[in-house]
Amino acid sequence: MLELKQTQKLQAILTPQLQQAIKLLQMSQLELIEAIEQELKENPVLEIAEEKPTEEEFESKETEFQSEAEDTILKNEVMEEFLERYSPSDEFREREEKESINYENIIKKTSDLRDYLRWQAGLSDLSMDERLIAEWIIENINDNGYLEYTLDEISKVSGYKTNELEAILKKIQRFDPAGVGARDLKECILLQYEIKQEELKKEVNPIFLDIVKNYFSMLQENNFKSLAKKSGYPIEKIKEVFEEIKTFDPKPGRNFSNEQAPYIIPDVYVVKTEDGFEVILNEEDIPELQLNGFYISLNLNKKINEETKKYIKNKIKQAEWFIKSLKQRQKTLYLVAKSIVEHQLTFFEKGIKFLKPLNLKDIAEKLNIHESTVSRVTTNKYMSTPHGIYEMKFFFPSGINKDQGDMLSTNVVMDLIKELIENEDKHKPLTDDEIAAILKREKGINISRRTIAKYRDILNIASSRMRKID
Template structure:
């Protein structure tokens, strides 16, 4: 049979998310700061949308006369009275009639959104002084300087010969964010045809830069560079790192003491001094140090109850521009203009609805979390109860994947501090009394036990198991070992202080 290209048709069925549904899911999953960026993009792409400032929203929600008499609020989304189309006095265009019906629905939706905004946002509004302080804080933030920029500046000021500066820039380009040189000298020499001796010479210069220890190829060299910078080449600390790095990592203190001919107490003091050195010289320049958390939900205790509110201060409030409603009400527009504006209006209407639905979904989930974790809100982590997304989804009336998207990268400010919303969803351990206890609470209890242990006789995993059994918590030794590893606590033989 001859080989060749063939064209064939095949009919299949598959589930595909519509663009509107994809947009709605993206809005639900995005944190507040990302949400603002998404909305700003939509504002640029959709000319009929405009953002309403908070003061304007407040004025449109409620208006009073000078003598305090309540008057009817003006809906900013309704067309002006002088351009409203009246089918009883003029000949009605079917497209215009249909479009005005859509405006009627949109006006109702916008009013519901503003009512929701006013009711949920009122408890969290700040005074003028607090808002001024908050804005001053944001205006005072400056962009940090990267480690590479600091090192390049020091190269220019180091007096390094012009012919060696490109080598210095190449080496700095191979230093990671923690300050370590990640490239091998021989590999760099082979790829650049530069003698390894010359590269090593420039590296020695870079290792004299700030922060101390930068340009090291491993932890041992990093610590030695810091001690050399301090002039401690003859110290016990320097000898321990130079000759007994492996034993130090395994906490073999008696072995180090015998090798150096010192007392165990002297070695322990030197190790404590080593612990004060910086294992990651570039840590101060990491971008993660400049990340800020903006809570999506606030939980405040009012009397005996907990009041849950969403952070509507940062959510853009949108409406359809009156200019385009005026344009639609005018006669003589072509069908292309009407269809274009109609599509943009529908897209804007869906975006406004999606924003409202996002806030309501997050609020409903947060209320259910607080309802189930009331004891945690009052007393702390030790009383965190096991809870799954399926349980919350069933209570709220949504799918568990919706809960997962809604709590993704979202934070909740509680009386116990700020927590990621996913923090409250943990597996449970059955106690002797039949009650469920969160594994996070058990882990917190284990950490507290290790913190109070006698360092000369550290607790073993089996001893922790027995102590938990006395509290009515039955778990296996391997589970304790797993929790200890997650808490970054060494085994008992490595924690022992002689």
């Protein structure tokens, strides 16, 4: 039997105003400026506050304008006299006004690797049919300059025979940059070497070709002794080949990438003063907002109909909440940044090696706010320090235990690992176990071999076997 029942339950609901406040909190500087501009467009009640000039500035400006006006009248009289005396016509033809070019609106068109290769193909002696084949090959070359698919795979899709594709690929491999169109690193190195020798008008070294073609994997592992034993070449010759290879670019197409470096605007500046470190918010491009006086008075006008009054009242509430949320964001950002500086004071004084472990909970408890608020306000925010610009999340590293019970940040530990590897004997590089033992013995840091390996991967440092030079 069906029946209706009434139940009560509590449920947390985020109002649109609260959702807006949270969004503002986690926005970066550029995103915030865009959000303010958008709000100004959508809400007529909201406007940018203009600084009113002081009485002295007003009087000074009035005198200046009066002086400029007198000068203009005098110049106009002189100009009229000149035109009357020297103009060949009784009528003065005004100069046609033309809209000047706004160079800021001109967008530079970037050219990627494939466009560059197509341009070269257009200048080459390829026939129309060969250019179509070249297009199929060029389209399958990735941003690093390598052919992503086999010629058999391209043949199935394009309908051209493999031998036809191979012939055109060889021509493309002579294009700039040297090494483009290679199918693997070995072919890329060989192409660059052959082109270099042609440009220098030198004969190719048969030892170089033999080692790269037949012993390339051993060369990658720096296994010179085994390579010498297997190939019969002296180690000195092998090292010469190795040094020659190091001069070539393993990713010849990367210089043609369309990717642009991200433009970072610091949200916070930390400046050293006589009294210590001062936290300054970057509010240069953030305008001061206020309510439009016209709409406020319109809202109080009894002659306005209820529908219009309701609309204005709603927009006033939205504007007030937006201004309040914006101020709250700036206040929270300032307090969190100041607290970070207090916790990481040794970093700001001495540098990255003195960065301490810190978590969101520490800052949240000190400021009596929720951890999620600290997380939001440090997301996509950057801090300019005496040691460079860092994302605010950078100041919250995890820690490694020391014998004394203290905690050391992972950034510091990674820096120590990097330093040990840079100063090691290249003929007998340190293993992960040996690095762990040194850190335990000399620094009192308890760290496992697996953690060392993990940090090496983060730092893009190869294993001891790969770093070894015979």
